[in-house]
Amino acid sequence: MHKIQVADRAFGIFLENENINKRISLISIQLNVDYEDRCPLFIGVLNGSFMFMSDLLKEVSISCEVAFIKVSSYEGTESTGAIKETFGLPQDLHNRDIIIVEDIVDTGFTLEHILAQVHAQKPASVKVCSLLLKPESLKKEIPELEYVGFEIPNEFVVGYGLDYNGLGRNLKDIYRVID
Numbered sequence: 001m002h003k004i005q006v007a008d009r010a011f012g013i014f015l016e017n018e019n020i021n022k023r024i025s026l027i028s029i030q031l032n033v034d035y036e037d038r039c040p041l042f043i044g045v046l047n048g049s050f051m052f053m054s055d056l057l058k059e060v061s062i063s064c065e066v067a068f069i070k071v072s073s074y075e076g077t078e079s080t081g082a083i084k085e086t087f088g089l090p091q092d093l094h095n096r097d098i099i100i101v102e103d104i105v106d107t108g109f110t111l112e113h114i115l116a117q118v119h120a121q122k123p124a125s126v127k128v129c130s131l132l133l134k135p136e137s138l139k140k141e142i143p144e145l146e147y148v149g150f151e152i153p154n155e156f157v158v159g160y161g162l163d164y165n166g167l168g169r170n171l172k173d174i175y176r177v178i179d
Contacts, residue, residue: 004175006158006168011175014157015150020131020174021055023149027129028059030147031099039063040097041090042129045114046070047169048103051161052131052149056101071110086117093121100144102130103161106154108140115144132157132174 002013031040039062044053046068057066070087098118105111111128118126129147136154158164159171168175 003178004171006164006175009164009177010179011158011164011168012178013173014152014155014176015160015174017160017172020149020160024052024055024131025059027147027149028056028061031056031060031129032062035062035064035097035099038097039065040099041065041067041093042099042101043090043118044068044101045103045110048161048163049101049131051169052103053101056129069114071114086114089114089117091121093118093123095122095124098123098126099147100126100128102128104132104134104157105130105142105145105148106134106137108138108142111142111145112140115142131160132162 004011042053042057042064044050044066047070067088067090069089100111100114100118102111115126126144127146128142128144130145131149133145133148133151134154135151156164156177157174158168159174161169162174163169
């Protein structure tokens, strides 16, 4: 098994970049079909979504716009649902088609917070595109969650934008904790 060390934890390979890219190609085909003759605004949630968003948009051929937001939440190894603030949400979402791009959806608390702020501006439509989903961890129903790359077990993962204590975002593959 291909193992790496990130800070004080050992991780084993979970999803190789080749498989991630194949899945992204399939998602982008669906987006190109679903949003044909429309001009959606893709909103990436930083920091984790930057790699996924970049690779996804390279495959999207429809006319679109791009923005990023950053959600600040309290630190910890598990999500508490305590959201401090959303930075950079565009204020011109009325009657727009919005696609929120996430790296991972686990509890759904952060996404619920973002969606409430987006819906308040009365967009034409709102969908969520997430590379990873942890169905066992979901505490909030997210009906807008339309595009999911991979459903994964409730394990801690790092790489491809996902971090462990700020480290590992630059890894091209996704690894799961093994210790």
